[in-house]
Amino acid sequence: MSTPRRWIFAGILVLAFALRIAWLDLKPAHFDEGVNGWFVDQMTRQGYYHYDPTNFHGPLHFYALFVSQTLLGRGEWALRLPVVLLSTACVGMMLAFRRYFDERACLLAAFAMAVSPGMVFYGRYAIHETWMVFFLLIIAWGLPGLWRFGERRYLWAVALGATGLVLTKETYVIHIIAFLLAVPCLLAFEKLSPSAVWRFGEWKISLRDTLTVAAICLGLIIFFYSGTFLDWSSLPGLWETFGTWVHTGTAQKSGHEKEWYYWLQLLGRYEWPALAGFIASFWLLAPRQPRVARYLAIAGLGALIAYSIIPYKTPWCLIALIWPFYLIFGLAIVRAVDAIDRWTFGVIAALLGVSSLGLTLTLNFRNYTDDREPYVYVQTFTDVNQFLDPLRTLARRNPLHYHLRGHLILPEQYPWVWLLADFPRVDYPSFDQLPEPLDADFLIVDDPLVEQVEPLLRLDYYKFSIRLRGNSDNRATVYLFTGTFAGLVGPKVGIFTPDAMKAPAPAEESR
């Protein structure tokens, strides 16, 4: 690689990292991040991750989050950091494809991924999807290498990539089938329209190498799924999970069901370079096109079709589908620049890249909780900071405030159970089992229950309403005891005073 291109690539990596790490704790913890964080707390308590095949995903992500939280402390920043690093590594992985493609195409693909609104948005979330992208990229890099060069390192790449997928999310099956089916599809299509010459290489891998790789990958799967050998009861979950996931994906009862064209809608809304790559894939139907590009396009299209058929759709899955189209986008632009007109296609590529960057900046740093943005999906609103900020200020001033008492009377406990895990006297009672007396330093009450809860309160509270999560009408009312939170709440916040006729005096009650 020439020196200027090295600098360009370094610049892309720095840009990718900066976009992902800047103001990382801007968004309040998402519901799913709360779930993941709670699992990390369970790991701290139990000593391992207990895999539950009926509800959640593979273990690898949780171990990464556990290490990060153990070393850096509880907080959105620490929880999201592993994914930030991984997402930046995905951009770096793009350059590895220069073994198969023009270096300029790889740089363009890396830039498109670096500034992609989806890659950045979900690269700033402590959820599993970026791991999928990372391992898919490793497999996609290894498979053509096995085919063409037959060297051991490509076998390692494919096997470790597949192992990583298995350790990450149950949807690995779809991607592995897509990779496998793409081979006969490509070979069949080549009968009609031959690819550019790209011969099979000599196989340089011994049986011993294959067995070693298989043993280590199997060992890794067993190691993580057995709770690092401490929870063998989790291991059967590896296959038991598919019954649940087939049901979840097709039962149409989850609330996450979408139309088949949902992914195309998202591509059109946010991912213009990837959409251009998707459209450019049809150019690969012409004879004598690069074999690897065709293979990746078929595999990518296969996964996209499979995900489109499944009714259960959440927007973050998109990033595991679009990465091949960045490479095809880069390849198509380079071809067009060389064959048609350098300036026209250079400007088109630049416009697509800059537009993507603009969308990324708007989405990630301005509209990050705006539920009109389809990527912002059941996101916790910044309203919760009106409660969390004064609480954390108190705890910072005096650690004894970690002992404040609080009741969260809400239908859902996430992400609170993780966010407030340092406050051991916070509980989550159901409405029919409210503690007596109900008064505490703070309460958060689901709005439909406010009328029933307020008559039970006997102290004065700052009272305000917050919206908890997007894509729902989930509102709650926050009560902060005036004696504890005095001076920490804005002047416009109203004060709730209990009905004096019904309640004893606070001083009397406190005795």
Added chain:
Amino acid sequence: MNFVAAILYAASTSALLAVVLGLFGGGLNPSSAGLALSAGLVVASATFWKGRTRHESAAPPSAWEWVAILSFVFVTLRIFLWVVFVQGDEIMVLSPNNLGDLSLHFTYIQFIANGAPFWPDNPIFAGHPLTYPLGVDLLHSLVVLLGGDPLRAFVWFGLIGSALTGVALWRWGRGFVLFGFIANGGLAALEILETGALTEQPSAASVGAPVGHRRQHVAIADRNAPRQLQCGRRRAGGSGRS
């Protein structure tokens, strides 16, 4: 190997300088802690720079040596990622052997970080000088003085120390010595043949043993405060949060 020496030089320099600064300043404070750690950083950088061109070649690890390396890594991670952790309102330790030790080290660290006059008295034996070899605790207290979390620093120190130990053992006798180090439990390890369990505790569901109440952080720190004030020493702030 150069980086092992560099980090050890840095730790030694910081600790020794901290002693000198503590003796001259009457105790440690965030400024002296910053100075001591910076001096360590300079020494480490100089060591790295001096040895930057030295490359020693060695045969790559064999399959069995990889087994030894991975075993060492897993054991290290297991021990030190859970060396001390917070569960609800309790401070827990994985190894029951740490129940007494950790509390003692924690006391030394907080005592020094709170600005104890040098040479410090023994915080658990009033009227007697502290004779315990407290180099690592001193280093730890420097980190705490700069705002580091005292409990989390145990994890960092444990992992970094283990990595350095592992490299040194590898250089000494490669995989055999590395594996020998973690297998030095002797015949006691044969218990696994009887129990079939890898857990340190009878129940896999409760790996930790409580070492104390979390708010004892505050209690430990505050207990020394009147004495610090009487001595006219400035008490370091911000170290009470776990």
